[in-house]
């Protein structure tokens with residue numbers, strides 16, 4: 001979103017959707033983006049009598065046309081952090097500065113700019129705990145309040161607010177059941193969360209069956225709420241306990257991911273650890289498709305893949321479980337999973353998604369060690385002990401009479417046979433133990 005203003009300090013507010021934005025949004029994310037832009041345009045009109053300009057196409061050209069038409073003297077925007085967007089924005093900045101237009105850029109998306117948090121040797125941190133210790137200190141030393149009043153003097157214009165360039169896909173419809181985009185919804189959600197479930201976050205955050213994380217991620221992704229607002233609200237609540245600290249550190253993981261994004265040329269494709277450049281991944285389109293469809297025959301994995309399809313969101317614990325299953329048990333390249341999440345998640349975020357997948361694959365910064373292969377059966381016992389989550393998404397498994405056989409339907413061959421015959425459930429795609437050993441063997445190669 002950009003402010004562009006003339007000599008009388010009258011401002012135009014502009015959103016430009018170009019190819020870089022398109023890629024950074026993902027497929028499911030377009031549902032959210034369209035809704036949030038519509039809501040934001042309405043709010044700006046009601047609050048400031050400002051008509052938001054929404055444009056599709058190359059950013060520099062669009063800005064150039066507006067600058068010329070409305071005699072603009074100053075441009076303001078919030079910074080982005082992928083190398084692609086940095087290159088684009090740097091070029092635009094230089095172009096307009098060279099034409100004597102004032103250009104100012106700010107940070108609204110993060111607590112700190114990535115370059116503000118460095119280790120003693122002036123390098124970026126590659127390990128989370130010291131990163132967060134330093135980053136939180138840097139942040140606390142800043143004076144920030146979201147409660148300041150904002151005033152915008154509108155520049156009258158005759159541009160269109162046209163959202164017709166966004167596709168409408170049939171599968172978007174189900175998201176309405178689960179989500180309410182928009183700044184107001186985001187603020188309400190975080191207020192409710194801080195006054196209730198956050199106190200149990202430490203224990204409950206790992207339980208997909210409880211579903212008690214804040215679900216604020218798509219709101220953060222689309223800038224409807226800033227992490228600084230979340231922190232200030234937590235500070236205002238005067239709450240101090242382990243759950244609060246853990247919640248804050250999760251916001252810290254988001255910051256850490258952005259630092260990795262900023263300092264990597266291509267976080268979503270290139271392993272941070274170069275030893276993984278020649279990793280012997282298997283090549284199997286068939287297995288990958290089975291994973292995406294949630295037909296692996298491993299119930300926790302399949303239920304999680306149904307959740308992402310149904311809601312455009314997946315619980316964090318399950319992102320780790322399905323990720324580990326893909327890259328370790330199936331030995332398929334982590335970039336396939338990254339790409340599938342890119343398309344399917346409403347909260348798809350180019351920093352957190354790529355960093356999450358690199359963490360799972362063991363090739364990222366401060367990553368999960370290669371020998372950590374999540375066992376989906378043990379994960380079910382620990383984090384979905386009554387199988388409530390699994391049965392919500394795969395109700396046909398109710399015919400099994402114990403949680404043990406719901407977690408491992410192949411233990412009851414006769415019952416499973418009938419389900420498989422009717423195509424209601426599936427034989428396991430791999431043996432968990434054998435595939436774990438195969439992964440460990442392959443990962444040995446990254447050690448040399």
Ligand SMILES: Cc1cc2nc3c(=O)[nH]c(=O)nc-3n(C[C@H](O)[C@H](O)[C@H](O)COP(=O)(O)OP(=O)(O)OC[C@H]3O[C@@H](n4cnc5c(N)ncnc54)[C@H](O)[C@@H]3O)c2cc1C
Pocket residue numbers: 205213214215216217218220221250251252253254255257314315316317319320323341345347348349350352353354356357360
């Ligand atoms: C393979 C994989 C892919 C992921 N892809 C994304 C993604 O595309 N977009 C995204 O926002 N998060 C991603 N995450 C991180 C995490 O799963 C989600 O942020 C979280 O599940 C969102 O739910 P919530 O808002 O209820 O989280 P809460 O538990 O309530 O946490 C609050 C906020 O902290 C941040 N956060 C929490 N955990 C993490 C984490 N591990 N890494 C970075 N930030 C975190 C998020 O902004 C989150 O909204 C991914 C994790 C993994 C393992």
